[in-house]
Amino acid sequence: MIREGYIEKIVYKSDETGYCVMSVEGEEGEEIFVGTLPGAGEGLYVIAEGEYVNHPQYDIQFKFSSCEIQMPKDTLGIERYLGSGIIKGIGAVLAKKIVKKFKDDTLRIIEEEPERLAEISGISERKAQAIATSYMEKKEFQEVAIFLAQYGISVNLAIRIFNTYGNKVYDILRGNPYKLAEDISGIGFRIADDIAKRMGIAQDSEFRLRSAVLYVLNMAGGEGHMYLPKQLLLRRCVELTRDTATDVEGIYGQSALGYAEYADATSAESAYEQTVSLFEQQLMELLIAGKIMIKQIDEEDVVYLASNYYVELNSARLLTDLQLRYDMEQDELEREIQKIEKEEKLTLDELQRAAVKSAIEAGVAVITGGPGTGKTTIINVIIKYFSKKGMEIKLCAPTGRAAKRMTESTGWPAQTIHRLLEISGAMDEDSKNQDDHGMHFSRNADNPLECDAIIVDEMSMVDAYIFYSLVQAVPYGTRLIFVGDVNQLPSVGAGNVLKDIINSGCFPVTTLNKIFRQEDGSDIVFNAHKIQRGEHLILTNKSKDFFFIPQRTASQIIEEVQTLTMKNLPNYYGFSPQEIQILCPMRKYEVGVENMNQKLQNRLNPKAKDKPEHVRGDVTFRKGDKVMQIKNNYQQEWKIYGVSKTGTGRGYVLDEGVGVFNGDMGVITDISDYDEELTILFDDGRESVYNYKELDQIEHAFAVTIHKSQGSEYPAVIIPLLGGNRKLMNRNLIYTAITRARQLVIIVGDVNLVNQMVDNSEEQKRYTSLALRLEELNESME
Numbered sequence: 001m002i003r004e005g006y007i008e009k010i011v012y013k014s015d016e017t018g019y020c021v022m023s024v025e026g027e028e029g030e031e032i033f034v035g036t037l038p039g040a041g042e043g044l045y046v047i048a049e050g051e052y053v054n055h056p057q058y059d060i061q062f063k064f065s066s067c068e069i070q071m072p073k074d075t076l077g078i079e080r081y082l083g084s085g086i087i088k089g090i091g092a093v094l095a096k097k098i099v100k101k102f103k104d105d106t107l108r109i110i111e112e113e114p115e116r117l118a119e120i121s122g123i124s125e126r127k128a129q130a131i132a133t134s135y136m137e138k139k140e141f142q143e144v145a146i147f148l149a150q151y152g153i154s155v156n157l158a159i160r161i162f163n164t165y166g167n168k169v170y171d172i173l174r175g176n177p178y179k180l181a182e183d184i185s186g187i188g189f190r191i192a193d194d195i196a197k198r199m200g201i202a203q204d205s206e207f208r209l210r211s212a213v214l215y216v217l218n219m220a221g222g223e224g225h226m227y228l229p230k231q232l233l234l235r236r237c238v239e240l241t242r243d244t245a246t247d248v249e250g251i252y253g254q255s256a257l258g259y260a261e262y263a264d265a266t267s268a269e270s271a272y273e274q275t276v277s278l279f280e281q282q283l284m285e286l287l288i289a290g291k292i293m294i295k296q297i298d299e300e301d302v303v304y305l306a307s308n309y310y311v312e313l314n315s316a317r318l319l320t321d322l323q324l325r326y327d328m329e330q331d332e333l334e335r336e337i338q339k340i341e342k343e344e345k346l347t348l349d350e351l352q353r354a355a356v357k358s359a360i361e362a363g364v365a366v367i368t369g370g371p372g373t374g375k376t377t378i379i380n381v382i383i384k385y386f387s388k389k390g391m392e393i394k395l396c397a398p399t400g401r402a403a404k405r406m407t408e409s410t411g412w413p414a415q416t417i418h419r420l421l422e423i424s425g426a427m428d429e430d431s432k433n434q435d436d437h438g439m440h441f442s443r444n445a446d447n448p449l450e451c452d453a454i455i456v457d458e459m460s461m462v463d464a465y466i467f468y469s470l471v472q473a474v475p476y477g478t479r480l481i482f483v484g485d486v487n488q489l490p491s492v493g494a495g496n497v498l499k500d501i502i503n504s505g506c507f508p509v510t511t512l513n514k515i516f517r518q519e520d521g522s523d524i525v526f527n528a529h530k531i532q533r534g535e536h537l538i539l540t541n542k543s544k545d546f547f548f549i550p551q552r553t554a555s556q557i558i559e560e561v562q563t564l565t566m567k568n569l570p571n572y573y574g575f576s577p578q579e580i581q582i583l584c585p586m587r588k589y590e591v592g593v594e595n596m597n598q599k600l601q602n603r604l605n606p607k608a609k610d611k612p613e614h615v616r617g618d619v620t621f622r623k624g625d626k627v628m629q630i631k632n633n634y635q636q637e638w639k640i641y642g643v644s645k646t647g648t649g650r651g652y653v654l655d656e657g658v659g660v661f662n663g664d665m666g667v668i669t670d671i672s673d674y675d676e677e678l679t680i681l682f683d684d685g686r687e688s689v690y691n692y693k694e695l696d697q698i699e700h701a702f703a704v705t706i707h708k709s710q711g712s713e714y715p716a717v718i719i720p721l722l723g724g725n726r727k728l729m730n731r732n733l734i735y736t737a738i739t740r741a742r743q744l745v746i747i748v749g750d751v752n753l754v755n756q757m758v759d760n761s762e763e764q765k766r767y768t769s770l771a772l773r774l775e776e777l778n779e780s781m782e
């Protein structure tokens with residue numbers, strides 16, 4: 001049965017599923033309609049198909065199975081729709097004014113002649129445009145959300161899909177729903193596969209198998225790999241597609257699908273082999289199409305996404321080209337270094353001296369060492385030397401925080417690698433996940449950097465892609481000096497660049513091992529070096545800056561962490577909660593980042609009348625929350641404001657640009673439901689405004705994972721430890737966590753785990769081949 005009418009009021013609406021309860025004014029008077037209708041808004045006209053049901057509590061309701069939305073046609077409906085808050089920038093009063101002027105022509109005017117909205121007092125031309133854009137977006141989104149709902153896609157997911165593709169979504173879904181898994185975070189192969197099934201794409205389609213291969217390779221990038229051994233890739237592909245296939249006659253007929261249920265091992269094995277051979281065929285297809293590369297490493301076939309292969313190969317070529325020698329007259333060089341030592345009132349030890357010399361004499365040099373071994377001291381000497389020679393030097397680091405620290409410790413301006421390369425937003429949509437990984441830099445091979453030497457700090461955090469972008473922009477004859485601590489965790493992004501450069505043996509490497517910063521009695525540096533050597537820590541609390549607090553259960557640990565953050569550290573050590581960072585080994589579990597953040601938000605920044613909030617799924621963002629950007633966004637705009645003349649408010653814009661990156665931390669300073677916007681002030685003074693739709697890139701950061709803390713330092717660090725994946729809980733991880741602290745480390749929980757982690761020196765294997773490519777090039781030149 002069909003019922004239609006205007007939506008008078010939305011009684012309930014789930015943003016996740018699109019399910020809503022609404023009061024509809026139709027021919028029969030006001031009735032309650034219930035069902036899934038993403039995009040429902042007050043004032044819209046709906047034509048629904050369904051039936052009346054008798055709800056025990058709410059009486060008779062019209063339950064619809066499908067529902068079409070039409071834009072309102074009469075003035076009342078239009079006014080209600082525009083005034084319902086659904087269109088950014090229009091409230092009830094303005095809606096009334098607009099409709100009074102344009103009557104039932106209002107929606108046509110907004111769509112076709114939006115500039116005319118400016119005829120109304122209070123609407124500037126800019127605002128008129130903004131209203132039109134918001135209106136069109138809402139309208140298009142309504143259509144897309146309804147289309148996607150047919151395939152069981154929730155509203156939240158629909159928002160993400162719509163943000164990525166706009167109205168190209170129809171073609172993409174019909175053509176290749178698996179593209180969703182490649183392009184949209186939060187959609188994995190399984191969801192895309194489910195959508196594909198609903199769209200009628202056959203389970204045994206070659207298309208599906210190829211998508212699975214590309215998906216597995218892409219996902220491997222998330223684990224840091226640039227390639228996968230072929231056998232491992234095939235195994236993962238079979239696993240992935242087998243789990244999702246439910247149609248017994250489907251994917252591989254009788255052979256492979258049910259191989260796990262085969263009675264005897266031989267037939268299960270042969271079924272597996274058959275499945276594998278289907279994938280092998282598709283590997284060939286992908287190879288011919290130029291999507292993947294198959295190479296041999298140690299006599300084993302390995303498979304790369306083609307873009308990854310070229311990132312490594314070309315990086316190796318470019319780096320090898322920079323490997324020049326600048327031979328100096330040794331006595332003179334020695335004299336000049338001694339002069340700087342005198343000026344700096346410093347005596348370099350042998351290794352430090354060798355490091356300085358290699359940076360001066362080699363085209364590419366690496367300096368690595370743990371905390372307090374003198375890396376910064378050496379950078380300063382090198383800067384002094386080059387600047388005395390009138391050479392132009394540039395300093396950079398992979399993250400904003402690391403660049404800021406470099407500026408502070410050297411007194412020279414350092415910037416992020418992204419800014420050094422003059423990031424200019426993302427490439428167009430289609431180029432995402434290609435070689436450039438969505439990045440576009442003004443400094444590149446055609447427009448290289450103009451300087452004589454570039455010093456890169458925190459090099460362990462540099463991933464394969466940003467490294468490739470960097471070396472493309474370095475001209476022949478410019479020195480590159482990489483400084484870092486090779487024992488830190490490798491980069492968040494794929495690759496193992498610093499280790500690979502060192503392991504290639506193609507460039508001079510100085511490993512600093514003497515600790516200079518120890519005499520102050522600090523146990524942080526001392527313990528960090530012990531961990532690096534694989535020695536156990538002594539779990540007593542005799543230190544002044546390194547403590548262990550044993551606690552047995554997750555709830556005790558959480559309670560302890562809260563007390564430390566709220567009371568003990570502020571009271572006894574004078575740290576503000578902002579200066580204390582909680583670092584967890586994992587995201588999940590009770591003492592993981594997600595749960596910790598929820599608990600800490602309640603205590604550190606509780607609900608209050610003057611603190612606006614925005615609820616998104618099961619996360620509540622609140623003014624005053626500590627947050628972190630969790631992916632690179634090359635287009636996100638930011639501004640840095642000066643202080644106003646009165647010294648209280650915001651002054652002029654001092655700087656502006658684009659690009660907010662994975663790991664950038666800040667505080668929510670404003671939330672506006674009216675504009676659907678949330679403002680974040682990042683630690684380095686950049687302020688950036690996020691639309692509610694973009695909040696999937698923001699997470700709470702009262703607690704962060706150790707991985708995300710790389711390159712940052714905090715006055716005080718608390719590390720909760722309780723169980724966890726044995727493989728992940730390794731020496732590298734605890735070393736990285738501890739070296740993030742400047743003044744205080746507290747380990748809470750199962751403190752014995754610290755030494756178990758020290759014993760676990762097995763690092764997670766990263767399949768990368770930059771070292772191999774460098775070696776090959778070097779050999780070919782000999």
Ligand SMILES: Nc1ncnc2c1ncn2[C@@H]1O[C@H](COP(=O)(O)OP(=O)(O)OP(=O)(O)O)[C@@H](O)[C@H]1O
Nearest residue numbers: 347348349370371372373374375376377378516517
């Ligand atoms: N040759 C030296 N003689 C005396 N003191 C030194 C020497 N080299 C470094 N130091 C001192 O040791 C301390 C640590 O050095 P520096 O900050 O350069 O190390 P780092 O490796 O950059 O450490 P971190 O990574 O922890 O910042 C500093 O106080 C520095 O002045």
